[in-house]
Amino acid sequence: MATTKEHWPHFPFIPYPPSKAGYWSPVTSTLNWCEEDYYATPYSAEIVNSLTNLLFLWLGIKGILNIRKHGHDSVFQVAFAGYLLVGLGSFLFHSTLKCNGIDPMQLVDELSMIYTTCLMCYASFSYSRSTPTRVFLALALAGLAVFITLYYHYLQDPVFHQNAYALLTTVVVLRSMYTMEVALRPKWRKSREEDRLAREKKGLPVLSKERQEYENQRDIKTLKTMWFMVVFGLSMFLGGFGIWFLDNQFCGTIRQWRQTIGLPWGIFLEGHGWWHLMTGFGAYLYLIWGIWLRHILNERQDEYMLSWPHVWSFPEIVRAPIKKNL
Template identity: 75%
Template sequence: MQLVDELSMIYTTCLMCYASFSYSRPATFRIILAISLTSLAVFITLYYHYLQDPVFHQNAYAFLTIVVILRSMYTMEVTLRPRWRRTREEDRVARQKKGILVSSKEQQQYENERDVKTLKTMWFMVGYGLFMFLGGFFIWNLDNAFCSKIRGWRQVIGLPWGILLEGHGWWHLGTGTGAYLYIIWGIWLRHCLNKRQEEFYLWWPHFWNFPVVVRKEPAGKQGNGAVKKSI
């Protein structure tokens, strides 16, 4: 049952890896990627069951997570950062001569400013998520290294304040929060990749709130309770 608990982290990360690398790819590439990631998950499962070494699982999970996060960061920057897009005047003129529909200068300026603001919030979300995740991982390691001593402190302090020294509990809270922020970031990024920024927005009034991606109500249909402010 411990393997079931830990291997689910591998399977979830493989799914996120597929979502990150398969976007806008041909069907053949997606099929090969799916088979490759499935084979990798099966290999990790069997080898971990044979090895019975948690360090192997931790290294495999860390490697997959780093790959997915770096890929998402790259996609975010290339897609949303105005200087990485072909927005120069000569490109616009060349595309117009070819009969390709281009945005007006005013529309392009609006989109650039919108995407820069989006990038700032996304990078804050990434940093905040990594801080929570790595912070939980750090506390978990402290709990492993000083388990006997911390357990003694908890017995001396007693309930309810002894709960604050439950390092494994803080590990779950930190990593759970970090994982949630990453999933919301991925959902929001996917909407941006689909050019649907005007249909959705991120509701995140304060950093201590849990952010959520919300579909915008059509003009004239917003009720009195509609949330109109977003970051």
């Protein structure tokens, strides 16, 4: 490590221990990421890739508790349980890297992402539909999840999983973006104006002009915040994917850099760990966005609000203070 001292004299560091056999050896998984194996502890094959999944576990529990406390739709509690399962499966997979073929923990990690996305797809497309339509959609998505599970197990090709997940996520996000625009942007709400005129003709109560103006301003403000959440969440996903891609393509070079700068600085060059942190936050942000959108669709927007003090904090949807009606 003399070279390290010459090039980085102002950095206190610990030389990287060599990779070695560990408690779960040998590594038999179809995937082995760029992090050196068992260099920190014999009980975790990839220590950084394992510990970064604790974000999923913490945010999953945080989301479930938030739903129970504030009375959000129960479908999101199931979604957060799936989110938590993704983190648990990934933690166990990166800790062991075990099994011939595809690791069962790898399947839990990756297929939980599919199941959670299918659940969000159901939440997005089933809203305000008839019972037969909701039953058909549930059966169709369950069948799709079973097909992806069986076909992935047959192929044992992670590229199939990645493509399936990307396609499902794109469909769900685009549908939710469309629903958000139609529900909130005043110019797309002609049906509400038509409904107001129809109610006037029937002698039924309608919104005052003051109330309508208040709702329009409120919804535009909400829409701007929700679009920020969308852009920020997608940026986290795409940024995490970019780091993950570079980590795969230039693994040899990155390992040399880590050996040069030593510990703890080398931890910041663990690209797959950054992928976990960035996609974990991006997925959490999407679930919070979905909860807020559901309250808007239920016309309970004044009852709930977004609590997000800082962009680096973790947002929540909470009950709003009671306001006097206009």
